[in-house]
Amino acid sequence: MEIVNNPAQMRQMAQEWRAAGQKIALVPTMGYFHAGHLSLMRYGREAAHQLVVSLFVNPAQFGPHEDLDRYPRDLERDSSMAREVGVDVLYTPLAEAMYPQGYQTYVTVEGLSRGLCGASRPGHFRGVATVVLKLLNQVQPHLAVFGEKDYQQLQVIRRLVKDLDVPVEIVGRPIVREEDGLAMSSRNTYLSPEERAAALCLFRAIKAARELVLSGAKSRESVLEAVKGMISATPHTNIDYVALVDPETLEEVAMIQDEARLALAVWVGKTRLIDNTLLSESRLCCV
Amino acid sequence: MEIVNNPAQMRQMAQEWRAAGQKIALVPTMGYFHAGHLSLMRYGREAAHQLVVSLFVNPAQFGPHEDLDRYPRDLERDSSMAREVGVDVLYTPLAEAMYPQGYQTYVTVEGLSRGLCGASRPGHFRGVATVVLKLLNQVQPHLAVFGEKDYQQLQVIRRLVKDLDVPVEIVGRPIVREEDGLAMSSRNTYLSPEERAAALCLFRAIKAARELVLSGAKSRESVLEAVKGMISATPHTNIDYVALVDPETLEEVAMIQDEARLALAVWVGKTRLIDNTLLSESRLCCV
Secondary structure (H helix, E strand, O other), X not given: OEEEOOHHHHHHXXXXXXXXXXXXXXEEEOOOOOHHHHHHHHHHHHHOOEEEEEEOOOHHHOOOXXXXXXXXXXXXXXXXXXXXXXXXXXXXXXXXXXXXXXXXXXXXEOOOOOOHHHHHOOOHHHHHHHHHHHHHHHHOOOEEEEEOOOHHHHHHHHHHHHHOOOOOEEEEEOOOEOOOOOEOOHHHHHOOHHHHHHHOHHHHHHHHHXXXXXXXXXXXXXXXXXXXXXXXXXOOEEEXXXXXXXXXXXXXXXXXXXXEEEEEEEXXXXXXXXXXXXXXXXXXXXX | OEEEOOHHHHHHHHHHHHHOOOOEEEEEEOOOOOHHHHHHHHHHHHHOOEEEEEEOOOHHHOOOOOOOOOOOOOHHHHHHHHHHHOOOEEEOOOHHHXXXXXXXXXXXXXXXXXXXXXXXXXXXXXXXXXXXHHHHHHHOOOEEEEEOOOHHHHHHHXXXXXXXXXXXXXXXXXXXXXXXXXXXXXXXXXXXXXXXXHOHHHXXXXXXHHHHHHOOOOEHHHHHHHHHHHHHOOOOEXXXXXXEEXXXXXXXXXXXXXXXXXXXXXXXXXXXXXXXXXXXXXXXXXX
16 A cells, blocks of 8 residues: 555556556545445445545634544554555645645535535535545546445535536445444544443434334424434433435425435534434335 | 537547547637637647537626627537637537536635626636536546636636646637737627727727836836726726736736736726736737
């Protein structure tokens, strides 16, 4: 495995692979790998000749009072995990190379970025869309693999790629959970033991919502009430949002017709956690 | 010459050319070709195996009270002119294909878009940046050729390509003028005979500025005063802006140190015309 931090060198490598007819997969990450990242890498490993994992804690997607500075980092550990999965290039550009002096170009995906995490984190998806487009242009992958935990992010990126005609396939992969159900997240390391226990309420609420829907509940009120009730009853928690949305447009729905996405963001102590699931009238969901 | 209007077909052709190792040039236009367009096409013809000229009157770069509806169009004439220059593909996508229902992604180049034409035409460069990025992704050219008449546009596109790491070379080509000096523009067709005569004041003012600088004038005031005076003295005219700016950042400069760009936008009757030139302390400019 090669570690590359120079964007020009990364682009050069990508061009050579392209010229040689090789298929390239990109897994964009902010590092501090967990089993969720590894599942994306394994998918990319199977799907392409060259697997690039980018590791970049992108300043443009953090608000001024967010956790950019304390976001967990451990390049040595990440390298050895990536090597073990068979990554070809770990791409670790510096912020100064990604946003040099005079930088001033930003991409916005308007409607999809407005609600949910976009409402709580102004500018977040502008930063995400911009950095993902840059990475796609630098690495020129045939496919790019993202996790469904950041479901709104995945929809924003799908839309960006469609709207701007970027020649890449976007692959979304299921959430990977701890054994007790907590969605894997690099931010889970922020949690104290009490908070870690409390954090389970996100998955418990998701399971409750699934069961409600399986038993015939269809209205937004019944689902949201159950979810909010379970979370509010848990100590150390504070709901940012709980929403039932159309899986593609992310617009709020009043009823579950066919399918809807339940998405939630909850503060557990000083850590903001997100989770989501597909709720379907007609079939059991297991994400 | 092939006429292609389907973006998917255009992309397919580009991919096949790329796979065959062929070099692709793109000349993006809004059609109604004049000698300026043809000079860009001839440059592209020499520089690449495959020459694509896009013809798209982009709604996203027109304001609500601008001339989108009456912008001149003549596909038959344009086709035969393009064919004569040796264009391989005339790419004429429909607005519904470029901005289908649900479209919501836009690119902004912040600082460079603010002044000059950006101040008079809010949203204009957002529309330009967005459509150019789409065209680059659809046609996947190795180089794209633009005229210097739209000097701010050229700088916005250079910045966009640099900031977003788009793998393309941007080529800027000199302004082409009528015999009497009027910069070629599809909008010149709007002018009545009296207005056509009045429109010459833009080039006369540019020549006067060049001579002033050659004779040693360096201050912003001396140059702008002369330019504004000449235009104001011409009937049917109304100055939108006259500016002396840094050629790269487009920020206003107080003195000509080494080089500056003189840029002007003038209403002649109901037609808004633009022109610009390089002013250099040390050498004669002939653009």
